[in-house]
Amino acid sequence: MTSTSIKTVGVIGTGVIGASWTALFLAKGLRVIVTDPAPGAESKLHEYLKKNCWAIPNKITTPDKYLQNLTFVEDIDPYLGELDLIQENGPERLDFKRRLFAHLDAKTPEHVLIASSSSGLPSSEFVTDCERSPSRILIGHPFNPPHLIPLVEIVPHPKTGDEHVTAACEFYRSLGKDPIVVKRETSGFIANRLQAAVCAEAYSLISRGIVSAEDLYKTMTSGLGLRWAFSGPIMTNLLGGGGDFGHFMDHLGPAMKSWLDNMHQHQFDMDSTTEKENLKEKVNQLVSHVNIEKTEKDRDIFLTGLISARSEI
Amino acid sequence: MTSTSIKTVGVIGTGVIGASWTALFLAKGLRVIVTDPAPGAESKLHEYLKKNCWAIPNKITTPDKYLQNLTFVEDIDPYLGELDLIQENGPERLDFKRRLFAHLDAKTPEHVLIASSSSGLPSSEFVTDCERSPSRILIGHPFNPPHLIPLVEIVPHPKTGDEHVTAACEFYRSLGKDPIVVKRETSGFIANRLQAAVCAEAYSLISRGIVSAEDLYKTMTSGLGLRWAFSGPIMTNLLGGGGDFGHFMDHLGPAMKSWLDNMHQHQFDMDSTTEKENLKEKVNQLVSHVNIEKTEKDRDIFLTGLISARSEI
Numbered sequence: 001m002t003s004t005s006i007k008t009v010g011v012i013g014t015g016v017i018g019a020s021w022t023a024l025f026l027a028k029g030l031r032v033i034v035t036d037p038a039p040g041a042e043s044k045l046h047e048y049l050k051k052n053c054w055a056i057p058n059k060i061t062t063p064d065k066y067l068q069n070l071t072f073v074e075d076i077d078p079y080l081g082e083l084d085l086i087q088e089n090g091p092e093r094l095d096f097k098r099r100l101f102a103h104l105d106a107k108t109p110e111h112v113l114i115a116s117s118s119s120g121l122p123s124s125e126f127v128t129d130c131e132r133s134p135s136r137i138l139i140g141h142p143f144n145p146p147h148l149i150p151l152v153e154i155v156p157h158p159k160t161g162d163e164h165v166t167a168a169c170e171f172y173r174s175l176g177k178d179p180i181v182v183k184r185e186t187s188g189f190i191a192n193r194l195q196a197a198v199c200a201e202a203y204s205l206i207s208r209g210i211v212s213a214e215d216l217y218k219t220m221t222s223g224l225g226l227r228w229a230f231s232g233p234i235m236t237n238l239l240g241g242g243g244d245f246g247h248f249m250d251h252l253g254p255a256m257k258s259w260l261d262n263m264h265q266h267q268f269d270m271d272s273t274t275e276k277e278n279l280k281e282k283v284n285q286l287v288s289h290v291n292i293e294k295t296e297k298d299r300d301i302f303l304t305g306l307i308s309a310r311s312e313i
Numbered sequence: 314m315t316s317t318s319i320k321t322v323g324v325i326g327t328g329v330i331g332a333s334w335t336a337l338f339l340a341k342g343l344r345v346i347v348t349d350p351a352p353g354a355e356s357k358l359h360e361y362l363k364k365n366c367w368a369i370p371n372k373i374t375t376p377d378k379y380l381q382n383l384t385f386v387e388d389i390d391p392y393l394g395e396l397d398l399i400q401e402n403g404p405e406r407l408d409f410k411r412r413l414f415a416h417l418d419a420k421t422p423e424h425v426l427i428a429s430s431s432s433g434l435p436s437s438e439f440v441t442d443c444e445r446s447p448s449r450i451l452i453g454h455p456f457n458p459p460h461l462i463p464l465v466e467i468v469p470h471p472k473t474g475d476e477h478v479t480a481a482c483e484f485y486r487s488l489g490k491d492p493i494v495v496k497r498e499t500s501g502f503i504a505n506r507l508q509a510a511v512c513a514e515a516y517s518l519i520s521r522g523i524v525s526a527e528d529l530y531k532t533m534t535s536g537l538g539l540r541w542a543f544s545g546p547i548m549t550n551l552l553g554g555g556g557d558f559g560h561f562m563d564h565l566g567p568a569m570k571s572w573l574d575n576m577h578q579h580q581f582d583m584d585s586t587t588e589k590e591n592l593k594e595k596v597n598q599l600v601s602h603v604n605i606e607k608t609e610k611d612r613d614i615f616l617t618g619l620i621s622a623r624s625e626i
Contacts, residue, residue: 120568143536143537143540144540144552144553149535149536149539149540150535150536150539151531151532151535151536151537153532178531178535178536180524180528180529180531180532181524181525181528182523182524183522183523183524183525184522184523186518186523186575187571187572187575188568188569188571188572188575190518190523190524190528190529190532191532191536191537192568192569192572193514193518193572193575193576194511194514194515194532194533194537195537195546195549196569196572196573196576197510197511197513197514197573197576198507198510198511198541198546199546199547199550199569200510200569200573201506201507201510202507202546202547205499205503205506206547209496209497210495210496210497210499210503211493211494211495211496211503212494212496213547215493215494215503216493216503216545216546216547217544217545217547217548218464218491218493218545219464219466219493219503219504219507219545220507220541220542220545220546221541221542221543221544221545221623222462222463222464222491222623223456223462223463223464223491223504224456224464224504224507224508224541225538225540225541225542225543225545226462226542226616226619226620227456227457227462227538227616228511228533228534228537228538228541228542229533229534229538229539229541229542229619230534230538230611230612230615230616230619231530231534231608231612232529232530232531232532232533232534232538233508233511233512233515233529233533234512234515234519234526234529234530234596234599234600235530235599235600235603235608236508237512238600238603238605239457239605239608239609239612240457242605243603243605245593245596245597245600246593249589249592249593253583253589254583255433255501255505256501256505256509256512256513256583257583257584258500258501259500259501259505259506259509260509260510260513260580260583262499262500262501262506263506263509263510264577267573270566270567270569270570270573271570276562276566279562280558280559280562283547283558284558286547286548287547287548287551287558290548290551290556292551292552292555292556295544295548295552296552298543298626299543299544299552301626302543302622302623302626303539303540303543305622306539306542306543306619306622307539309615309618309619309622310534310535310615313611313614313615
């Protein structure tokens with residue numbers, strides 16, 4: 001049961017992100033009004049729900065029941081007055097989002113929170129034509145697979161009201177998510193920046209032949225990823241430094257600086273077609289035999305167990 | 314039971330790393346001859362074993378029994394002829410390691426593998442005075458907590474024999490470890506470079522006030538760390554790109570480049586005392602109330618479960 005007053009949610013766009021939000025909202029007992037103009041969107045959504053709902057942690061309803069709470073509509077405008085929150089998952093195009101948000105802002109009662117799943121565009125860029133109440137607009141950015149990964153990045157724009165940031169945190173938390181607040185808009189927000197840092201160095205090491213794609217995979221799945229899943233980077237520093245972060249910094253800082261300088265010298269050139277082709281070829285040794293559907297299923301089983309283990313600590 | 318011919322291991326240095334190797338070797342039924350010149354080293358080692366051995370996955374012996382296989386000696390020289398492998402864990406000082414490895418190489422039968430736990434110094438720098446058989450010397454770098462984290466980085470120097478790299482992989486694998494091979498010496502090897510990439514950006518985001526230390530922690534423990542523990546960075550790209558790495562690169566490459574450029578502009582200055590003090594103050598909000606002993610215990614329980622869940626995939 002949600003601990004907030006949000007009972008009815010509008011979902012705009014039912015690609016993978018929108019479909020997985022829908023699955024989560026339904027599994028937690030919310031009423032969901034959904035729209036997507038793409039041909040076949042409704043049946044694709046039903047397929048998605050059938051395939052993925054089983055994995056949602058702490059469901060409070062059964063598949064038979066929650067489908068009664070789902071309404072797919074061609075035009076959401078007549079329903080905007082019934083909503084407590086909108087989760088927008090449209091294409092990442094500035095002109096599109098500007099028009100959409102101006103429209104939603106004009107037509108939706110002022111108390112309704114409007115969250116965008118945007119992973120790239122900060123909301124300050126697309127609330128520019130909102131004249132009524134842009135302070136209730138913010139980013140609520142989920143992570144693939146969004147029905148399982150607890151992280152949601154909440155990114156207010158400079159004029160988002162603090163009370164709306166708090167309400168969004170409470171809402172996502174009531175669904176079992178673990179929201180964080182990005183205090184100032186910054187390109188890539190938080191997680192995608194950390195991910196880019198790792199990927200850039202991984203691409204460099206693999207394409208330069210220092211390590212195979214398979215061994216790079218093991219470095220994370222048998223090493224760093226396990227530690228970070230438990231303690232994140234700073235607490236991992238702390239545990240490695242005997243409980244004293246200052247000691248860790250003084251002790252390892254100079255070495256870390258020399259590694260970073262070396263990494264910068266050898267950084268992977270994202271603009272170079274040759275480097276990208278070379279990387280793809282080497283990555284293929286790892287991924288060419290992967291059965292994506294089976295891997296996704298394995299992942300969901302693994303994540304479900306891991307998330308439940310974490311909640312017991 | 315080990316599948317290699319290595320039955321007796323010499324451990325030099327019993328700080329945390331050496332002690333945890335000792336725990337692992339003993340738990341897997343090996344005979345271990347240990348030396349450390351520090352005052353009180355023997356009793357500290359016994360304390361460590363008592364506290365940590367319970368957590369080692371797939372033990373094949375009991376604490377009572379494996380202590381019979383442990384010999385602590387003041388001088389390991391008379392025992393060098395009995396060893397099948399040496400795991401060295403001395404201080405990370407070049408002069409020290411040069412002298413030690415020259416001595417070990419001269420006094421140890423040629424078939425004996427000599428692995429250093431060095432996390433920083435590449436072995437090419439300290440085999441310079443080895444005149445007998447430097448080709449059996451390499452790095453076998455474990456990760457904290459080394460009795461649990463499966464990853465071991467094997468880093469040969471340019472003259473290490475391939476057969477010794479293979480033998481080291483087999484040996485560590487026989488203990489339940491997941492060794493990777495760093496094909497060319499590179500500063501920081503693999504994992505510490507990836508870790509530095511994440512830490513540098515984490516330090517920057519926290520010290521600039523973009524995100525709190527606690528929310529950065531959640532970004533990893535409720536988000537990226539969970540995914541990476543399952544699929545590492547490249548496979549995570551693949552799963553996010555619908556199974557096509559090329560598509561992912563083409564689609565997200567330009568955004569990633571813009572984030573990396575922005576990160577480089579705002580990079581954390583490891584040499585700046587002001588920045589470091591600012592970071593420490595903000596990190597303290599997360600870590601000042603942490604009970605390290607309890608956190609280590611929680612971590613070991615969590616990792617034990619996680620490693621066993623991974624092995625079932």
